[in-house]
Amino acid sequence: MPDNPQPSPEAAIAELLSIMARLRDPDGGCPWDLKQTFDTVVPYTIEEAFEVAEAVARRDYPELREELGDLLLQVVFHSQMAREQGLFDFAEVVAVLNEKMVRRHPHVFGEVEAADESAVKVNWEAIKADERARKGREHRSAVDGVPDGLPALQRACKLQKKASKVGFDWRQAGPVREQVGLELAELDQALLEGDRDAIEDELGDVFFTLVNLARHLKLDPDLALRRASDKFEQRFRQVEALADAPLSDYDEAALDGLWREAKKRL
Structure with missing residues (x-):
């Protein structure tokens, strides 16, 4: 047997839930954790999701393992606070998810046939529309269901995709590129x-149209901007390495010269 056998998934989850409950225990728990609410934890939840995305982009799988754990902690944190208020608990979160996954995959768990990915997406959207109707959220617009809290680039892209499904879209990238010029x-x-x-x-219209152009070019605008930011960071660090004085001591022309040299090297 291994020296450090891994606990079963059930045991690991049970320990995590116990740790979270202990942190939130008014009798000897963590003062910071006890102070938190749904509203105050949300920013951390969003941040952890982005850190997962960053680990994936870097193909850093040990880091991904850790960041997925941090993201799971957010689910457990919210579930613990809900349990304290008598709203629901972690087991209910998982049960609802399990039921939803089975319901939304009738081509796997039921008798519905789906020949390809496109058919799966059609079924998925139909099932989600039915779910909204059952919850009293009847379909009023083709752009229903896009959360206000999404990062701006992602929200713009999702709104455009939903509008495109009902034919409200340019057919090719050329006219979109022309629109970028008009917006500028x-x-x-x-x-x-x-x-x-x-x-x-x-300026917002320029951003929105650039997202539209990326979508027509089959590119992810968020990934494109992330790559541009990474490139800027690398080149700026090179500028700092090339400089023999604080950057604030350089005039605009000298800074431009350092930047051009950094671009040659990277």
Whole structure:
């Protein structure tokens, strides 16, 4: 037998739930954990989801293992707070998920046939629409179901995809690229006029149209921006390495020269 046998999934989950309950115990628990509410924990939940995405992007699987654990902790944290309020507990969260997964995959667990991925998506959307109706959330718009709390790039992309499903979309990328130019021209006009509200509005239109262009090019706008940010970070660090004085001591022309040299090296 191994020196350090791994506990069963059931035992590991039971221990995690016990740890969380102990942290939230008013009698000797952690003061920070006891102070938290659903609202205060949400930002950490979102942050942990992004850290999972970052580990995947880097193909850092040991890190992914740890970040998935941190994300699971968020589910357990919310479930513990709900249990304390008599709302639901972790077991109910899992039970609802299990039932949903079976219900949304009738081509696996039922008698519905799905020849390919497209058929699966059609079935999935139909089942979700039925679920919304059962919950009293009847379909009012093609863009229903896009959470307000999504990161802006993702929300824009999801809204556009939903609108596209009912034919509200450009057929090719060319006209979208032309629209980017038009939106930039409108931004230039707002800049000339100096109206900050108009500038913000037009800049938002530029971002939204760029997301649309990425979608038509079959690219993930979030991944494209992430790569650009990573590239900037690497080059900026190279600029710092090339500089022989604080960057604040350089004028614009000198900084541009350092940047050009960094681009040559990276």
